[in-house]
Amino acid sequence: MRLPRFEYLGPKTLEGALDLMATHRDDAKILAGGTDLLVRMKKGLIRPKTIISLKALDELAYIKRDTRENRNNILIGGRTLIADIIASDLVQRKAPALSRACERIGAITLQHFVGTLAGNILQDNRCWHYNQSQFHRSGRGACHKDGGKICYARQDSDRCNSTCQSDGATALMALNASITLQRKGGRRRVDLADFYTNDGIAPHAIESHELLTQICIPIQGGQSAYKRLSYRSAIDYPLVCAGVLLIPSTASPTEISEARIVVGAMGRSPLYMAAASASLGGKKLDDTDAFQKAGKAAMDTAATFAVHNVGSTLEYRYAMVAEMVFQALTEAGEAARETGQKAANKGVQ
Amino acid sequence: MSEYAIIGKRMPRVDSRAKVMGKTKFTADLNLPNMLVGKIKRSPHAHARIIHNDTTKAKAPPGVMSVVTGKDTAGVKWGVFAYTRDQQFIQTDKARYIGDEVAGVAAIDEETALKALDLIEVEYEILPPVFDPMEAMTMETELIHTEFPNNINIHVNIDTGQVDENFAKAHYIREDTFVAPEESYFQAEPYAVVARFDSEDCLEIWCPNGGPHMKSKPLSNAFKIPLHRVKVRKIAIGGAFGGRSEICPADYICALLAKKTGRPVKIKFTREENTIATRQGHAMITTHRTGVDQEGRVLARETTCYMDGGAYSSTGPIATSVPFLSMEQAYRMGSVRYNGYRIYTNKPIRGMIRVHGRGFAAGLDTQLDMIAAHLNIDPVEMRLKNSRQQGEYTSTKSFVASCAMDETIHKAVAKSGFSEKFGNLPPFHGIGMGTNSVQTGFPMGIRGGSQAFIKFNEDGEATVMSGVVDNGQGNDNMVVQIAAEELGLLPEDIHLVSADTETTASDPGSYSQVSTFVGGQAVKIAAQNCRAKLFDVAAKVLKVEPSTLAAKNRLIFVKDTPEICIPIKKVVRISLLNFTSVNAEGGYWPRVDMKREWVSNPYGQMCEAFSFGTTIVEVKVNPATGQVTVLNATAAQDVGYALNPLVLEGQFEGSIAMGGQGGMLTEYHEWKEGRCLNPTMLDYKLPLACDMPPIHSIMVESIDPKGPYGAKEAAMSIAMSAAQAYAAAVSNAIGVYMDSFPLTPDKILAAIKAKENKEPE
Numbered sequence A: 001m002r003l004p005r006f007e008y009l010g011p012k013t014l015e016g017a018l019d020l021m022a023t024h025r026d027d028a029k030i031l032a033g034g035t036d037l038l039v040r041m042k043k044g045l046i047r048p049k050t051i052i053s054l055k056a057l058d059e060l061a062y063i064k065r066d067t068r069e070n071r072n073n074i075l076i077g078g079r080t081l082i083a084d085i086i087a088s089d090l091v092q093r094k095a096p097a098l099s100r101a102c103e104r105i106g107a108i109t110l111q112h113f114v115g116t117l118a119g120n121i122l123q124d125n126r127c128w129h130y131n132q133s134q135f136h137r138s139g140r141g142a143c144h145k146d147g148g149k150i151c152y153a154r155q156d157s158d159r160c161n162s163t164c165q166s167d168g169a170t171a172l173m174a175l176n177a178s179i180t181l182q183r184k185g186g187r188r189r190v191d192l193a194d195f196y197t198n199d200g201i202a203p204h205a206i207e208s209h210e211l212l213t214q215i216c217i218p219i220q221g222g223q224s225a226y227k228r229l230s231y232r233s234a235i236d237y238p239l240v241c242a243g244v245l246l247i248p249s250t251a252s253p254t255e256i257s258e259a260r261i262v263v264g265a266m267g268r269s270p271l272y273m274a275a276a277s278a279s280l281g282g283k284k285l286d287d288t289d290a291f292q293k294a295g296k297a298a299m300d301t302a303a304t305f306a307v308h309n310v311g312s313t314l315e316y317r318y319a320m321v322a323e324m325v326f327q328a329l330t331e332a333g334e335a336a337r338e339t340g341q342k343a344a345n346k347g348v349q
Numbered sequence B: 001m002s003e004y005a006i007i008g009k010r011m012p013r014v015d016s017r018a019k020v021m022g023k024t025k026f027t028a029d030l031n032l033p034n035m036l037v038g039k040i041k042r043s044p045h046a047h048a049r050i051i052h053n054d055t056t057k058a059k060a061p062p063g064v065m066s067v068v069t070g071k072d073t074a075g076v077k078w079g080v081f082a083y084t085r086d087q088q089f090i091q092t093d094k095a096r097y098i099g100d101e102v103a104g105v106a107a108i109d110e111e112t113a114l115k116a117l118d119l120i121e122v123e124y125e126i127l128p129p130v131f132d133p134m135e136a137m138t139m140e141t142e143l144i145h146t147e148f149p150n151n152i153n154i155h156v157n158i159d160t161g162q163v164d165e166n167f168a169k170a171h172y173i174r175e176d177t178f179v180a181p182e183e184s185y186f187q188a189e190p191y192a193v194v195a196r197f198d199s200e201d202c203l204e205i206w207c208p209n210g211g212p213h214m215k216s217k218p219l220s221n222a223f224k225i226p227l228h229r230v231k232v233r234k235i236a237i238g239g240a241f242g243g244r245s246e247i248c249p250a251d252y253i254c255a256l257l258a259k260k261t262g263r264p265v266k267i268k269f270t271r272e273e274n275t276i277a278t279r280q281g282h283a284m285i286t287t288h289r290t291g292v293d294q295e296g297r298v299l300a301r302e303t304t305c306y307m308d309g310g311a312y313s314s315t316g317p318i319a320t321s322v323p324f325l326s327m328e329q330a331y332r333m334g335s336v337r338y339n340g341y342r343i344y345t346n347k348p349i350r351g352m353i354r355v356h357g358r359g360f361a362a363g364l365d366t367q368l369d370m371i372a373a374h375l376n377i378d379p380v381e382m383r384l385k386n387s388r389q390q391g392e393y394t395s396t397k398s399f400v401a402s403c404a405m406d407e408t409i410h411k412a413v414a415k416s417g418f419s420e421k422f423g424n425l426p427p428f429h430g431i432g433m434g435t436n437s438v439q440t441g442f443p444m445g446i447r448g449g450s451q452a453f454i455k456f457n458e459d460g461e462a463t464v465m466s467g468v469v470d471n472g473q474g475n476d477n478m479v480v481q482i483a484a485e486e487l488g489l490l491p492e493d494i495h496l497v498s499a500d501t502e503t504t505a506s507d508p509g510s511y512s513q514v515s516t517f518v519g520g521q522a523v524k525i526a527a528q529n530c531r532a533k534l535f536d537v538a539a540k541v542l543k544v545e546p547s548t549l550a551a552k553n554r555l556i557f558v559k560d561t562p563e564i565c566i567p568i569k570k571v572v573r574i575s576l577l578n579f580t581s582v583n584a585e586g587g588y589w590p591r592v593d594m595k596r597e598w599v600s601n602p603y604g605q606m607c608e609a610f611s612f613g614t615t616i617v618e619v620k621v622n623p624a625t626g627q628v629t630v631l632n633a634t635a636a637q638d639v640g641y642a643l644n645p646l647v648l649e650g651q652f653e654g655s656i657a658m659g660g661q662g663g664m665l666t667e668y669h670e671w672k673e674g675r676c677l678n679p680t681m682l683d684y685k686l687p688l689a690c691d692m693p694p695i696h697s698i699m700v701e702s703i704d705p706k707g708p709y710g711a712k713e714a715a716m717s718i719a720m721s722a723a724q725a726y727a728a729a730v731s732n733a734i735g736v737y738m739d740s741f742p743l744t745p746d747k748i749l750a751a752i753k754a755k756e757n758k759e760p761e
């Protein structure tokens, strides 16, 4: 398959990139690693006139801890490689869910050489009726995402039900992350949970002249975990994934004060499971029964979103929502108990 | 220790260094001066009448050199047999699957060619398509091929007689149905072809092939030019697995474009084209009915199989037979009746594949395990009671000259610890076995034999000319090893000219597992003939009888007194100075029953040798997710004689990957109205290296009386028995006999849940 022709621009500075984005607006696309973008271009799904590459913007490749003015955050730049995140001790210790998620993105080659976390968040939603060659999509009516009026994944659907299969976004949403979007002359910060449009055609609330410059993960003193399921051990998008964060109560450290459960690959965006999360408040960190119930609740919610468009069977993916959530909660609970224990031991000494 | 110097040794393949260094050139890498880019226009409709095919606009843009349609093909049709000639290279009347060829374009570059494709205006009248073979037989809608009523393309009927009588005598009878969908090969190399007509109007063509002579004949027919004018050239090939056995419409279209433009043309398939527009393995619905006596011996079997053949015949008669033949070779069946139906549907074309009928074979073995459980017989015993023995005739009357099936069973059982483990493993931990047999050759009429030529060069090195093709399995190395062994040279002294229809004689090709047995044998005979000539000359020089001589390590010497010797180079030079030829030929034609025919007379000697194999795998199933972890695989095959254990191990391992790990756990296609939803490697779940279990390879040597050094088909019995073993192991682990393959986690989990619901704790 062939890349269509385009104009390639390689700004040397962030300012320069923002300038170009302001000029070209909808005609341009940002190129980070290209592992999502170029594949879609080859299939003729998008035909940007201009490509603005982030290649030279080393200023956006960093992972650091921000402890200024009582803050306690991990900051990740808008062009940081997935491989660097996997290698980061800070992320490993303070946001293990993100480490685990990044380890499973594509394959080592993709992680090392090109793929970025910002690109991972901003990768387009997927659907096996849509992510196909031009030939495949010919000879039948175009679907909503392809500029038409049909949905092949859900009969009679008046909108697109494409699936967000981003591992990174699922983990980050569980970690309560926010992102910084910068444009010429301004910037805004959005919680990842508020970043989605609920529209499968354009799933992210971002303007064409906005650049994702930073990802911010608050360090909240809890434990996070991430579980995902695919048929192969690598080069396989998730069929279901779950990111969780458990924050123990300061008063009674064996109890959960706050839980966040996020399920990915089941809807147009990672799905924050409000009811299932809330159900864990006050529960013990090893309450298997409560974890199982939370998994089931998450399954019931996710089932209302998912369509059969990324592989396996819907029934199986539903069942696996419960399982992945349960596994992630168990792991996070165990880790939290361990850290609690260690802290207690220290206190005794 | 064998008496051989080179044969039987773990010799690294002659082609591996270039391959791992990325230096090997495949068809897509070829660049000829002035070459054009060719592209194929394909039907986006599964079943549609072509009303109008207008190329006027497509021809207009600068850089478009030629546009061809069915009007340019003179209606030539392809089919492996005279009675299956049903596929035009470019359709004129009707498209029968999504991907069917409707036009071809040659342009100065890819961009222009793609633009021209878009400008071809094909007007279709959409016809009702049919995708399900069972529906296809009863549909009232327009037939896919009008000459084939009920859309039944092929019906193979085999009946040994006494079937009903023996069922009446049976102690226990079971009937079970097994299903498995179609599968794809995913050769590492997507299909590509380069063609040109030279100054003498000869067609020169490069493409992956299962046998160059299998390509040249249909091309000569299609272009109505004599065979010597079709020069299929040798080129490195990145995998075939049965999917390169026939001529591909792209070969014809590429050659036609080259002819029209007078320039070389290259067509390179996308991965999607390779998946949908070459071949696939058949989807099958198989019912086995088996009757046994009290001891578990099979008295009678009746098998009925419905195969989804896709849009055209391809190798239909063969593909409809081989799944059954493999089982009738592996097991004695008393009496048997087989009805195989190959049915046309509006899906991609199905052909030959390394694992013939994963559901067919796994079903048969699963049923044996069910019967064994009912009779309280252990699975090993059950197989030993029914396994093929040397000196017997198969149900379809092939004599089995060599067979070490039982030895493969015993060795695999011992190595894997099957007997200790079976029935004694913890819950969701299982072990299972499968046994199978594969033909070393098919009856191929005039192209059944192979001939080789050897010429000595004055420097004492030799050039071997053989029609044998290497698809990646190591055939080039096999030929070099044999020639070096027989001529007394080192492998680096042998120069191979192979798989080229201009310089090599007819050969059956590799797709009937016959390259070593027939092609290798021809090389062996040629080398022996050549050596005899050298010995005559050397004997005179050394003043001994030729019969006392041997050759090894570039020397000819007296067997009993090796100090009396002479370098081969010197013998060659002396011969040439004394007006004596140092070249020779050799040929081998397997003695098969020439009257045997797939449909009209499926009885008689099929081929001269059969391989036999046993695979055992041990698995753990995660009861929460249904996912399978394979702990280890043990593969034992009667290969006749292991010419190169190193190469064979590679074949065994690939067989486990294709037949078991991929074929039985994750590989299947998803469809929507005839469109393949997962044509790429990302979405079709081929196993990766990191998914593979540890594999123990055991080579059993029965020394076939006809095979070169006793060798016969090597490793395909593993690919097939792996499918059976994976099914058996998973069934054993979850305590449910599975009947729908591949065993994806969703099916396994559903089976576990259904079982739990049935038997509350």
Ligand SMILES: Cc1cc2nc3c(=O)[nH]c(=O)nc-3n(C[C@H](O)[C@H](O)[C@H](O)COP(=O)(O)OP(=O)(O)OC[C@H]3O[C@@H](n4cnc5c(N)ncnc54)[C@H](O)[C@@H]3O)c2cc1C
Pocket (backbone or CB within 6 Å): A029, A030, A031, A032, A033, A034, A035, A036, A037, A038, A039, A078, A079, A082, A104, A105, A106, A107, A110, A114, A115, A116, A117, A118, A119, A120, A121, A122, A123, A124, A165, A166, A167, A168, A210, A211, A212, A213, A235, A236, A237, A238, B682
């Ligand atoms: C074989 C294969 C397997 C894969 N498997 C997985 C998987 O398992 N899990 C998974 O989550 N993903 C997977 N991916 C998708 C993709 O590779 C990853 O999501 C990767 O992280 C994308 O990063 P990138 O830098 O290559 O993004 P790009 O392709 O460069 O960009 C993706 C999108 O984001 C935009 N973009 C990128 N950076 C910015 C920025 N800073 N500001 C604004 N817009 C931006 C681009 O314009 C584009 O639209 C896979 C891809 C392939 C090819």
Ligand code: SF4
Pocket (backbone or CB within 6 Å): A126, A127, A128, A129, A130, A143, A144, A145, A146, A150, A151, A152, A153, A154, A159, A160, A161, A162, A200, A309
């Ligand atoms: S969900 Fe429907 S509309 Fe969206 S991409 Fe898939 S088929 Fe198209």
